[in-house]
Amino acid sequence: MAPCLSFFFLFLCSFSAIPANSLPTFFPGAAYQSLIKQAKISKPKLPFKTHYFPQTLDHFTFQPKSSKLFYQKYLINSDYWRKGAPIFVYTGNEGNIEWFAANTGFMLDIAPKFKALLVFIEHRFYGKSMPFGKDSYQSAKTLGYLNSQQALADFAVLITSLKQNLSSEASPVVVFGGSYGGMLAAWFRLKYPHIAIGALASSAPILQFDKLIPWSSFYDAVSQDFKDVSLNCYQVIKGSWAELEAMSTQKQALAELSKTFRTCKSLHSTASARDWLWTAFVYTAMVNYPTKADFMKPLPAYPVQKMCKIIDKIPSRATKLSRAFAAASLYYNYSRSENCFKIEHEVDGHGLHGWDWQTCTEMVMPMTCSKESMFPPSGFDYEEFAEQCRMKYGVSPRPHWITTEFGGEKVLKRFGSNIIFSNGMQDPWSRGGVLKNISSSIIALVTEKGAHHVDFRSATKKDPKWLIQLRKQEVEIIQKWLNEYYADL
Amino acid sequence: MAPCLSFFFLFLCSFSAIPANSLPTFFPGAAYQSLIKQAKISKPKLPFKTHYFPQTLDHFTFQPKSSKLFYQKYLINSDYWRKGAPIFVYTGNEGNIEWFAANTGFMLDIAPKFKALLVFIEHRFYGKSMPFGKDSYQSAKTLGYLNSQQALADFAVLITSLKQNLSSEASPVVVFGGSYGGMLAAWFRLKYPHIAIGALASSAPILQFDKLIPWSSFYDAVSQDFKDVSLNCYQVIKGSWAELEAMSTQKQALAELSKTFRTCKSLHSTASARDWLWTAFVYTAMVNYPTKADFMKPLPAYPVQKMCKIIDKIPSRATKLSRAFAAASLYYNYSRSENCFKIEHEVDGHGLHGWDWQTCTEMVMPMTCSKESMFPPSGFDYEEFAEQCRMKYGVSPRPHWITTEFGGEKVLKRFGSNIIFSNGMQDPWSRGGVLKNISSSIIALVTEKGAHHVDFRSATKKDPKWLIQLRKQEVEIIQKWLNEYYADL
Numbered sequence: 001m002a003p004c005l006s007f008f009f010l011f012l013c014s015f016s017a018i019p020a021n022s023l024p025t026f027f028p029g030a031a032y033q034s035l036i037k038q039a040k041i042s043k044p045k046l047p048f049k050t051h052y053f054p055q056t057l058d059h060f061t062f063q064p065k066s067s068k069l070f071y072q073k074y075l076i077n078s079d080y081w082r083k084g085a086p087i088f089v090y091t092g093n094e095g096n097i098e099w100f101a102a103n104t105g106f107m108l109d110i111a112p113k114f115k116a117l118l119v120f121i122e123h124r125f126y127g128k129s130m131p132f133g134k135d136s137y138q139s140a141k142t143l144g145y146l147n148s149q150q151a152l153a154d155f156a157v158l159i160t161s162l163k164q165n166l167s168s169e170a171s172p173v174v175v176f177g178g179s180y181g182g183m184l185a186a187w188f189r190l191k192y193p194h195i196a197i198g199a200l201a202s203s204a205p206i207l208q209f210d211k212l213i214p215w216s217s218f219y220d221a222v223s224q225d226f227k228d229v230s231l232n233c234y235q236v237i238k239g240s241w242a243e244l245e246a247m248s249t250q251k252q253a254l255a256e257l258s259k260t261f262r263t264c265k266s267l268h269s270t271a272s273a274r275d276w277l278w279t280a281f282v283y284t285a286m287v288n289y290p291t292k293a294d295f296m297k298p299l300p301a302y303p304v305q306k307m308c309k310i311i312d313k314i315p316s317r318a319t320k321l322s323r324a325f326a327a328a329s330l331y332y333n334y335s336r337s338e339n340c341f342k343i344e345h346e347v348d349g350h351g352l353h354g355w356d357w358q359t360c361t362e363m364v365m366p367m368t369c370s371k372e373s374m375f376p377p378s379g380f381d382y383e384e385f386a387e388q389c390r391m392k393y394g395v396s397p398r399p400h401w402i403t404t405e406f407g408g409e410k411v412l413k414r415f416g417s418n419i420i421f422s423n424g425m426q427d428p429w430s431r432g433g434v435l436k437n438i439s440s441s442i443i444a445l446v447t448e449k450g451a452h453h454v455d456f457r458s459a460t461k462k463d464p465k466w467l468i469q470l471r472k473q474e475v476e477i478i479q480k481w482l483n484e485y486y487a488d489l
Numbered sequence: 490m491a492p493c494l495s496f497f498f499l500f501l502c503s504f505s506a507i508p509a510n511s512l513p514t515f516f517p518g519a520a521y522q523s524l525i526k527q528a529k530i531s532k533p534k535l536p537f538k539t540h541y542f543p544q545t546l547d548h549f550t551f552q553p554k555s556s557k558l559f560y561q562k563y564l565i566n567s568d569y570w571r572k573g574a575p576i577f578v579y580t581g582n583e584g585n586i587e588w589f590a591a592n593t594g595f596m597l598d599i600a601p602k603f604k605a606l607l608v609f610i611e612h613r614f615y616g617k618s619m620p621f622g623k624d625s626y627q628s629a630k631t632l633g634y635l636n637s638q639q640a641l642a643d644f645a646v647l648i649t650s651l652k653q654n655l656s657s658e659a660s661p662v663v664v665f666g667g668s669y670g671g672m673l674a675a676w677f678r679l680k681y682p683h684i685a686i687g688a689l690a691s692s693a694p695i696l697q698f699d700k701l702i703p704w705s706s707f708y709d710a711v712s713q714d715f716k717d718v719s720l721n722c723y724q725v726i727k728g729s730w731a732e733l734e735a736m737s738t739q740k741q742a743l744a745e746l747s748k749t750f751r752t753c754k755s756l757h758s759t760a761s762a763r764d765w766l767w768t769a770f771v772y773t774a775m776v777n778y779p780t781k782a783d784f785m786k787p788l789p790a791y792p793v794q795k796m797c798k799i800i801d802k803i804p805s806r807a808t809k810l811s812r813a814f815a816a817a818s819l820y821y822n823y824s825r826s827e828n829c830f831k832i833e834h835e836v837d838g839h840g841l842h843g844w845d846w847q848t849c850t851e852m853v854m855p856m857t858c859s860k861e862s863m864f865p866p867s868g869f870d871y872e873e874f875a876e877q878c879r880m881k882y883g884v885s886p887r888p889h890w891i892t893t894e895f896g897g898e899k900v901l902k903r904f905g906s907n908i909i910f911s912n913g914m915q916d917p918w919s920r921g922g923v924l925k926n927i928s929s930s931i932i933a934l935v936t937e938k939g940a941h942h943v944d945f946r947s948a949t950k951k952d953p954k955w956l957i958q959l960r961k962q963e964v965e966i967i968q969k970w971l972n973e974y975y976a977d978l
Contacts, residue, residue: 060549062850063633064883144552160893193904194896361551394553404649407683415682
């Protein structure tokens with residue numbers, strides 16, 4: 001297998017082309033943070049009040065410094081709430097909490113029906129919830145406190161305190177989360193069932209660890225999305241990498257490539273063009289929504305179809321690379337606001353990002369590209385990956401920790417209850433999700449045409465029937481949990 | 490309510506009479522550690538091989554120092570095991586693991602029937618499992634890593650690794666624990682159900698926190714044990730404290746008291762005599778076993794009966810205090826090896842003890858003495874207690890953490906499964922235990938005549954029928970879990 005460039009640092013330092021046999025984990029939050037910095041996207045106006053909770057730095061040790069407090073941000077909407085009614089909590093993931101609130105309109109949509117209080121809790125070390133202020137990302141000494149178990153304990157402490165302050169201890173809590181936030185929601189229900197009566201985990205790849213699923217499944221799924229639309233489209237993209245690779249040894253190639261890719265500045269390497277294409281195809285597969293949307297970037301309905309239409313329309317005498325570029329441009333320039341593309345981003349001054357840290361410590365998700373995928377074949381060399389992490393942060397990953405701490409599918413069988421795992425098969429993360437019912441109350445809701453937590457988006461008039469039906473099922477199941485809870489009181 | 494002396498430091502520094510409105514948590518392990526030091530009790534010969542596992546210092550942070558390894562001791566007996574058969578793990582509590590192995594003969598007794606591998610894992614910061622060697626107890630900086638969640642994660646990592654090394658990943662694991670070890674076993678099943686298929690938690694007071702049970706229940710239960718045997722016995726002990734209290738203001742009283750109490754050296758205060766009596770009554774209630782036993786100290790069968798017989802036999806013209814002393818002597822001198830009593834122990838050089846640390850951080854178990862108890866009435870002043878902890882360790886307790894992290898009874902209802910809570914009502918800790926079935930697989934086995942994890946003791950020919958029956962029930966339930974597990978494979 002050919003080695004492939006490190007995509008872990010994709011959005012932050014595309015210049016630092018450290019060769020490594022490891023592929024990126026494309027979680028939206030991580031990328032979005034960089035997009036915000038680059039594009040200075042304006043903050044959405046949301047119907048929430050902002051609060052800050054004095055949170056304990058380290059829940060699991062009792063050194064003098066462990067009890068240091070930091071201020072954890074959370075958002076509240078109480079427009080529909082009455083005391084004693086449910087509390088719906090979004091377990092924040094790797095980004096500003098506003099972004100998740102803006103993209104989880106589903107909770108606002110259903111709040112009136114349940115008279116629910118809505119709470120969106122920001123994940124420590126993201127957004128404004130910085131335990132060491134501006135120094136939070138300084139080194140492993142500070143970042144050491146950034147991990148999923150501390151985040152879950154944060155949620156537990158904050159929710160418990162909030163209920164006391166509201167004098168509404170008997171209010172049932174349901175947790176919601178998408179992507180990594182969905183993993184947190186499911187794990188929260190598993191580890192803190194006394195605090196949350198149920199969890200709706202949307203597009204939560206809780207099985208993307210260790211050897212629980214085939215390592216090639218993510219990129220096979222991306223490829224399948226394109227292949228399902230058009231075999232030609234899949235073949236063009238698959239063939240484009242070799243053309244790009246060939247250019248890396250040709251004189252004048254970078255000038256030509258810069259022209260083809262309409263870059264704002266001349267390219268210094270082919271690697272950045274490769275990252276740029278790669279990102280476009282992966283994220284477009286993830287957000288292959290049935291309606292126009294602006295999650296990562298503004299895109300039309302079913303953008304994979306649109307990309308393939310672009311490729312299929314271009315005569316086959318054009319190079320595969322130019323056709324792949326044309327398709328990728330849809331992702332970067334659907335709004336037609338770009339005259340040229342900033343393919344080589346500026347290096348991020350911090351050189352560190354929270355999700356990158358998490359993948360280098362606990363969130364080790366091995367990924368490979370099989371020969372059948374539309375990406376260049378590549379393996380996963382754990383030792384090389386670990387060495388990169390040690391170089392960058394001075395710590396070694398714990399590749400088996402997540403499965404030790406949270407288990408795989410097995411944990412759910414005779415034990416867990418009241419969890420919905422919803423997955424859209426367009427989303428490559430679905431392959432690491434729970435796709436079959438595990439018990440009468442651990443339910444897998446799978447939609448063939450769904451994408452990355454599509455169910456969490458605000459309802460629109462153009463929503464297809466299957467999406468309306470999916471959300472209806474979710475509401476019914478949550479209602480059932482609540483009925484059981486109130487009957488037990 | 491009258492203030493009462495601090496019993497938290499009872500065994501270690503009876504000279505340091507810090508007044509405080511807080512009562513001790515009489516967990517056997519803590520006391521036994523001191524007994525070993527004083528009496529130089531010889532180590533029992535056990536059919537186990539000793540091993541050491543390289544364990545991670547901090548499972549829940551990723552600072553460079555978090556991944557420091559220490560050697561965690563564990564004991565193995567594979568005499569009856571065949572690959573694929575069950576693994577029975579004792580989740581070690583606050584003491585040397587050998588002591589728990591010696592007092593959990595039940596596991597050895599049932600191993601042949603199940604062809605089970607037996608594993609006794611020592612709790613971090615006890616016995617030989619010292620993360621910082623001799624410096625482990627130096628300060629809160631080192632002790633900070635001593636807590637129940639880190640201990641549970643230790644068990645998870647060690648068991649997972651052990652199964653891999655034995656190439657016996659499919660072996661079902663059942664966890665066993667008594668007292669604090671029983672709390673750990675139950676919590677382990679709740680938090681790591683993917684690693685243990687069930688838990689037998691004997692005398693595990695998982696509800697002894699926050700306001701889950703009345704704070705006076707522990708001492709009311711001790712008193713009830715004595716009252717049930719003889720009302721006179723209860724009244725004599727109840728009246729003895731005032732006589733002792735009165736002596737503290739009398740001249741020559743300490744000389745007289747030293748004589749009455751047959752002390753090896755003259756007493757410096759009445760407080761130590763009080764602690765000495767108190768300890769005897771509490772521990773004797775806990776170990777009110779139906780057969781002769783040597784758990785804390787050698788004692789006859791039903792020692793509470795014997796104590797009350799001593800009191801009831803002495804003519805009522807004798808002082809209550811002298812009669813209480815005579816009864817307490819049974820606890821300290823049943824083997825008649827003592828010519829005099831070392832009532833004022835030497836101050837422990839370390840000045841710190843693991844269980845004391847745990848009560849000052851996470852294991853905050855509020856206790857009071859009601860007017861109905863046979864002890865002097867006393868309250869629980871949290872602020873004073875917290876101040877003591879801050880003075881001693883420089884850290885503040887987190888009094889609501891255990892209920893936030895593990896929940897109370899509620900957690901078990903719609904969620905947990907496969908846990909046996911066994912409790913003997915003679916044991917005052919039973920009042921903090923689960924005494925009623927919670928679901929079809931969370932079973933409470935309660936025996937009126939049982940004492941502190943009596944079911945875990947080796948079977949003897951003199952065991953009463955109810956004890957034989959109790960152990961039989963436990964074996965049947967464990968067999969049922971195993972059958973279900975194997976049927977699922």
